[in-house]
Amino acid sequence: MPIENPNSKIENPLALLRQLEWRVRHAVENVLSGEYRSAFRGRGMEFDQVVKYTFGDDVRDIDWNVTARLGEPYRKKFVEEREVTLLVVFEDSPSLHFGSGAQSKREALLELAGLVMLLGAVNRDRVGFVHAAPGGNLFREPVRGRGQILHAAATLLARPAPGATDPAPEMPWRFLARAAPKHSVMLWLGDFAPRAEPEGWAVLQRRYQTMGFRVDDPWERALPAGESFAAYDPAAGRLVTIEGSAAERAAHATWCAQRETSWQKLFPNPLSRLVVTTEDNRLDALVRFFHARMKAGVTR
16 A cells, blocks of 8 residues: 655645636536535524414424414524634544555545635635644634635645654644634544544534534455555554454454444534545535535534
């Protein structure tokens, strides 16, 4: 397998983003239409008042207490938010260097981050990011406008990768709680190895619409069959020999189960988490994700 250079980064990120931009615009104008906005905003976040129910209103908004008291149907009315604020949180851990094919997990995840930021730009939303890395964190406050968002996305994609022997980054949870306005979308992208729930995570879930995006390598889902081989383990920073023994496969299955349990605990709603592989088309995966959220009427 190719060994990812721990010091590598995406060359000419602005050129890559411009290549992706036309695909994003096509998806928004011809495939997603208003679904991107509905997928984030849902039916509105802020309660306004109770009004009489009329034919065609969403029955999910009926206020049954008021309806029972007054003897005729009333519904809750929500204030429609006029813009989405999207905060992309990129957890840049050394384990993202892994790649059994032509692309590492880090490259695929950065592309996914860039696509989401471009979607925000096309939809005239505010977009910012936090890059959490072993050497320190970088914050760019949410901004509006194609040029500013494109520049922010290029800055994120150009960030140097952590070294293979670096520790996992320390996530700035307290800072994140005030990094964006209430009801913003906080999109956490990372490797999501098995972990305990971060302190203060429940507070962030109440403050923001939280979503998680993860990229898997095919070898993470199933160890390759065949003879033994050497592979680079970026988490350990060394070459390891995979023999394909029953014990190795059992340990791998246990790790996968623990990771999935931790992942689902962080994002209990299946429509708040997205997993793609390094071989998947990331834009197609995003389109399916937004389709599913809008169809289900998800607001959180």
